[in-house]
Amino acid sequence: MKNIILLMIDLGSGEKYTERLDEDYIAGYLGVKLLKDNVGKDVEPLSPENLLVITTSPFAGLPIPCSGGIGIYSKSPLSGYIGESYLFGTFGDRMARSNYDIIAVKGVSEKPVYLYIDDSSVSIIRADKLRGSSPWMTEKIIKESLNDPSVGVLSIGPAGEKSVKSSTIYSDLQYTRSGLGAVMGSKKLKAIAIRGSGGLKPKNPGKIMDLYKSLTNKIAEAYGGIDLINNLVNYNLPGHNFKKASVEEKKGFTSLIDQIQKYKLKKESFQQFPISFSTLYQVDGITTPVTLGGIAIGVLNGIYNADTIIKAEHLCYSLGIDPLSMAVVMSLANELKERKEPISSDIGWGKDKESLDFIKSIVNDDNIFANGVRYAADKFNAKDIAMHSKGIELSIDAFIDKDLAFNTAVSPSGAYFGSKDFAKSHIYNFLGIYPAVHDFYSDEYIYQLYTSITGDRDFDIGLLKTDVISIEREFNIQQGWNEEDDMLPSRIIDELFGDKDNFLSRRQDFYYFMKWNKDNE
């Protein structure tokens, strides 16, 4: 593997420096290690001392299908533990062609700024004019002002600027989880734009092309013709706030999926993705992707109008909030209302307009729900109905599938990205492979790809695994993690595991399998 170059930027002092790191590891691992070495228990997630770390994938910029994603890590304002997310597309490609493998940002800028990285030069540019703009508008304006439509851009929206805890970082139709947008916002960093012009010359490009074809065929066979939203009708989705869905709710849901087809505009892909995984929808002059997040807003809150769901997802994108988190926070508000708690919103199950207003109000000052579901539930003494893992609002995945639910519980970040095989997905995320395709890759493929890139035939994924798999957990232990944090809300446990003992015994087996003991030795 090549040397890993770290770019460290302190937005408080304006200081920047680079450092050559250990050469035997992938950037993702070294990025989380950097966080572990610099961000202790006493560091508040939204304070200047927290680091926002972006790492490159060893597969970026090459014809390696559905990979090349960047890892974004920080101490999460929602969990207080590791926050992680993976974004695919242009940014990762450009980063791989720049001089940097890890970008780490600390400090707080005095004024709103954005970073522009051009191969090796780094500029901090005033962003006053970008204030309050949506992530996609931010991206558009930056591309225009740099006069370069090819730059990769990460950006936040108004929610991130106001440090709403479930804020996202946006890039190429995707958004982060873990409140990473709030960390970026707390640093007054509106965006990062990157241009990289380096060519990539792997040792055995012909072999990479062969692997490209075989992997692409496998992925296309499974996903080529599938509409991911449409496909959801085959699953057992939850009803109001993760309760078992009633017959009525199921009907509503099926009709929502049915109707939404009418608003489909086109499928979308990202750089390095031969297969499309996003779909754009349109209604009343709005064009937006609709993801599992939008569908979650619908099913968890009894909203079955496709029109409203598209608008809700669009609002989340425009404000820069995580729609999966919004779905859960909204359904907490609905259930509190049902319990006659004094919440200051006209929300109610299935109330379309009020639900959209609820989303808009998330950026208002002193909105209790802007602090996430765990915090808001605590304020109303309603821990029992706060649907989260380590403070990260649950994805509806965690209701559909017992293994995904379990993996969400034990995931160090409280969010889970990947297949049923936790250990495999954990390392494949670090390698920048798209979660939906982890099943198509194998350690053998990874070995072949690695050796084709570097020529190093001694590469051993086993060695990489041992370290990568525990580094996030080590970070958590340093922050005061204990076993009770690897937990799910009882609504999920009862539905999927029968009772808590079943869940606990599976957890014990899992720790044993992972060789994780209490002290993480």
Add this chain to the structure above:
Amino acid sequence: MAKFIFSDTMKCNGCGICELICSWYKEGSFDPLLSRIKKTRLGLANIATACRFCEEPPCVVQCPTKALTQKDNGIIDVNKEKCDGCGWCVDVCPYGAINIHPDRFAIICDLCDNDPQCVNVCPTDALILVDQDELSNYINYDLIERDLGGDV
């Protein structure tokens, strides 16, 4: 009329594989800047575009060192000895289809000896050989005029 490579905007998903394969085949490096086909995004449409073998190519006419000549089949030939990489052709090409190699010469699509590699590898079969008259059948103007977002 000479046929050239263009992407069907209803099919192209913007994956950029065409640029990678082109730069590797021609220059031995995976590098969009060395590609003879360029992927761009206009509004919500992805478009991959390469040299159109114009009937009166402005690049050939305006090249200050007379490094470019057009062959009978329409393909523009670059004389690397004469070309000094000034980039004038890049500016005058109406389609943005020319790149400059870091070793300072123009790089222009030559259809890979009638076996275009990008066309072979495009995962959506978006790349096709068309002439100017057929072109508009493959452009979705509605998508080009749209953008993400809008007001609720």
